Amino acid sequence: MTVRVGILGCGNIGSYIASALGDRQDIRVCALFDKEVERAQALCQRITPTPKVVAGVEGFVGCCDLVVEAAAPDAVESLIKKTLGYCDLIILSVGGLIREGTLDFAEKTAKECKTKLYVPSGAITGLDVIKASAKKGLRKVKLTTTKNPRSLLDVSYLKEKNIDLNSLSAPLIVFKGTAKDAVEFFPKNINVAAALSLCGVGVEETRVEIVADPGITTNSHEVEVEGVFGKMYVKLENLPSPENPKTSYLAALSVLRQIEEYVGGVKIGT
Template sequence: MPSTRVGIAGLGAIGRTLAQRLARGDLPGLDLACVAARDAAKAEAWLAAEGITCPVVPLATFPDHADLAVECAPAAILEEICRPMLEAGRRVMVLSCGALLPRPDLVDLARQHGGQIIVPTGALIGLDAVTAAAEGIIHSVRMTTRKPPTGLMGAPHLERHGISVEGLTEPKLVFSGTAREAAAGFPANVNVAAALSLAGIGPDRTSIDIWADPGVTRNCHEIEVDADSARLSMRIENIPSENPKTGRITALSVLAALRKLQAPMRVGT
């Protein structure tokens, strides 16, 4: 297969991991082509310190350098990353998939120009099974998320409703509603719920409860799916990365998804 040029939008914890692995040649058939960062000078200094030769370019010019962009940036700039690539018929791997829910026009844009939006499994388990069940009839999908309080601090939903998670000594239910509402209220915390809803029965029929739990040190997710083909019950405990809002497995999921692009054998849906 021809080599795929990969651009990384954002050099936070996940973006740096991807850049290091791509630069080392850990993913055959994939080349690190460019990066974009809010602070270009800081990004250039980090790349130089890591011995990585790669241009730092504006998001608008990504299609000139890359066949695939990996979004590792704040959800607020999703359109700045996606639009140039999709209009050029390129592919974008989106981690902030909660930001896709209010932007169905991006999917339309991909369809019109022959581009593609890829949502990796991320911090979830069993997404393949949910996708398969959706080919039949899914009756209900419910998710319960428990996170250390520090991983939820600053969420718009908490600030909007004056909900404090500081100094908790017992679990506190801070949200109960749909995946669409959760994605708006916790844009940095529950992309897992958005991915689950996109794989299954949509963001308005997927329910989620979010707990701030001082008794856990990991990001915990429990999922119950009732379908005409199977009843699924899944639980995952993700170790947080250096960013407490993101699980360490998220970066590994992106690496696995990238590896599938050029693999001679693919396992999983």
């Protein structure tokens, strides 16, 4: 059986996934959508057999078994409402799930329609520990993310705070607060905070610090967790994608692995 895959978002991650799946006999990329039609059309020409470019997310219905979202948080709610009743989804822009009512709607729809919604680990680690221990009690979940300033240059929140990233000569904490606010103010940079929140104590109790450091070339994520299980501290230093410094290469690899497990039917890990 060949699994038919649709891809929403034909940027760095979407293009990588589409190209990586091209050699699989048990997977076929059947449909692409991007709000910039030219990007979808360009990617379409690099895939064999050639997928179709659909005019909207509803175009995935009927031609796809699985749709991979690799666009932006703003695209998540519409995708879920228009497609989850008919096909399975993989959501990378986790920030879209913490918007009021979205996750509840997704859970209700998936249960009623016998479909599935998957959220890959992306660029973060430690989610298995948080998931396993959340029901028994977590006292602390904190994320410290450190990025090179060039990956934060287009963040409106920093401009409003008059933070000049171009003049930095040393590390600077540019945000400290809840995961809810972090995702709102840094929608393209901090999906990992949303993933941690959904697995653990929620967006209001998960604490986040974002550091701009001109001296680093990696995207660093430090996760501190305390609960009835004990304590965990883990630090992950991700290399950014060569094509997009805001995106960790590991995020693309994580999605690809999620698709492989979906097709294979065996999942290792919590």
